[in-house]
Amino acid sequence: MIFTLQLCAGTLLISTIVIVWRRSLKSTARLLSIQGLALGGGLMVVEVNRSKLTGVMIALFVLTLKAIVLPVLIQRRLKLINEETNQGGNRSDVMRDDTYLNPTAGIFISSLLIGGSFVTTGPLFVNVGSISSSLSPTGIAVVLIGFLIIASRRRAISQLIGFVVVDNGITATALFVSGGVPTLVELSASVDVLLVVLILQVFTHQLRGHFGHTDISQLRELHD
Numbered sequence: 001m002i003f004t005l006q007l008c009a010g011t012l013l014i015s016t017i018v019i020v021w022r023r024s025l026k027s028t029a030r031l032l033s034i035q036g037l038a039l040g041g042g043l044m045v046v047e048v049n050r051s052k053l054t055g056v057m058i059a060l061f062v063l064t065l066k067a068i069v070l071p072v073l074i075q076r077r078l079k080l081i082n083e084e085t086n087q088g089g090n091r092s093d094v095m096r097d098d099t100y101l102n103p104t105a106g107i108f109i110s111s112l113l114i115g116g117s118f119v120t121t122g123p124l125f126v127n128v129g130s131i132s133s134s135l136s137p138t139g140i141a142v143v144l145i146g147f148l149i150i151a152s153r154r155r156a157i158s159q160l161i162g163f164v165v166v167d168n169g170i171t172a173t174a175l176f177v178s179g180g181v182p183t184l185v186e187l188s189a190s191v192d193v194l195l196v197v198l199i200l201q202v203f204t205h206q207l208r209g210h211f212g213h214t215d216i217s218q219l220r221e222l223h224d
Contacts, residue, residue: 001045001046001049004041004042004045005175006135007038007042008041008042008172008175009139009172009176010138011034011035011038012035012138012172013141013142015031015034015038016035016110016165017107018031019031019032019149019165020103020106020110020148021103021106021107023097025078025096025155025158025161026075026078028097028158029071029074029075029078029161030071032066032070032074032161032165033067034067036062036065036066036067036070037063037066037067039062039063039168039171039172040060040064040066041063042172042175043058043059043175044056044060047059066168066171074164077157078157097155097158098153098158099153099158100152100154106152109148113141114141114145116144117137117138117144121136121137121140122134122137125177133176134176136173136176138172138176139171139172139173139174139175139176140169140173142166142169143170145165145169146163146166146167146168146169147162148162149161149162149165150162150163150166
C-alpha cells in the first residue's frame with residue numbers, strides 16, 4: 001500500500017509542476033485527469049485494504065469525479081469558448097494560457113514552495129503514526145503551488161484549474177496524514193468542489209458574454 005501512495009504522491013507533484021510549466025489549457029485539463037486518477041486510485045487501495053464497502057464506494061465516486069467529471073467539464077468549457085471565439089471572427093489562441101510568470105520563474109517558485117513545505121512541515125508529521133505521514137509535505141506543496149497558479153494566471157478558467165489543484169492537494173494531505181479520508185468528509189468535500197466548479201463555469205460564461213474575454217486582469221479598470 002505504501003508504494004501505491006508514494007506513486008500517488010509522485011504523480012500528483014510532477015503533474016502539478018507540469019501544469020505550472022505548460023501554457024496549453026487543453027493539456028492542463030488532461031493533467032487534472034491524471035491527478036484525479038492518482039488520488040482516486042490511492043484512496044481506492046486504502047479503502048480496499050480496510051475492507052470497507054462504503055469507503056470503496058466513496059473512493060470510486062471520488063475517482064470518477066476527479067479523473068473524469070471535473071476534467072470533462074473544464075474541457076467542454078474550453079471547447080465552447082473556442083467555438084464562440086471562432087464564430088466571432090477572433091483568431092486569438094484561447095487554448096493558450098496567459099500568466100504573469102514565465103515558465104522558468106514558475107518552476108523556480110514551485111521548487112521553493114516544495115522545499116519549504118518539506119523543511120517546515122516534514123518534522124511535524126514524523127510522530128503522527130501513519131505509515132504514509134512522511135508523504136504529507138507533498139500534499140501541502142501541491143496546495144501551495146495551486147495557490148500560485150490561482151495568483152499568477154490571468155484567465156478565469158485558469159484560476160478554476162488552480163482551485164481544483166488546491167483541492168487535490170488538500171485531499172492528498174488528508175490521505176497521507178490519516179492513511180485514508182473519513183467517508184463523510186470526503187463525500188461532502190467532493191460535492192462542494194463539484195458545485196464550485198459548476199458555479200465558476202457559469203461565471204466564466206457570463207464573463208465572456210458581457211466582456212468578450214475571460215481575462216480577469218482586464219476587469220481592474222472597473223474599480224473606477
